[in-house]
Amino acid sequence: METMRAEPVADGQPSLPSADVVSKVLSQNSSNTTFLKNAGIPTSSSKSQSAGEEALPVLHQQVEELKKKTEAAEKVLVRTQRQYVELKKQQDESNVILMKILNLNTPGTSSHP
Template sequence: METLKAAPVPDGEEPISSAQIVAKVLTEDSSMLNTFLKNAVSSTERELREQLEAERQAKAAFQEQVDALKKKSEIADENLAKTQKQLDETTKTVEENNMLLRRFLTLNGNLP
């Protein structure tokens, strides 16, 4: 600003007024500020987009893990149900065999 005010005035021209100097400096500063802000916003936007993409990828990977664990859990539940059914059948068979054995032993006079 002081450089503009101290600049020599060509012959026949009027010196630049203080208001014109201030307006010119503000316009230049505002232009530089706008450029800076555009670059800052662009950089921030790019970083946010990259962060969003990374979060999406992490979410997708996490969802795959959740799906795999759900499948394993379903398989484990099915196996548990099968095992429980087999145990119930075996218990029933053992009880039936015990009952038959008692009858047999009772008939043979070995049990009271």
């Protein structure tokens, strides 16, 4: 059994709080940390996972799902942009044809100089 000895504290250095010392000793010497939990003292047991560590797989899965949705949305956006360019081109061609028709049907104007 490892004993904890009080070590001299350098001037200006804070001493280790007694709750931390008790937590360290009890968690080293006992696998049962019920006393520490009941006393509201956090344990430094390496066996228990923190809430953040438990949430990591869930967050990773959510990030992967968002990546897939983003890729799908980008594909739709590229397709929509192509369709827009094609429609714009068709609209421009239609406008040119319409202007030619209007010029032919307008009296007093001649398409031949």
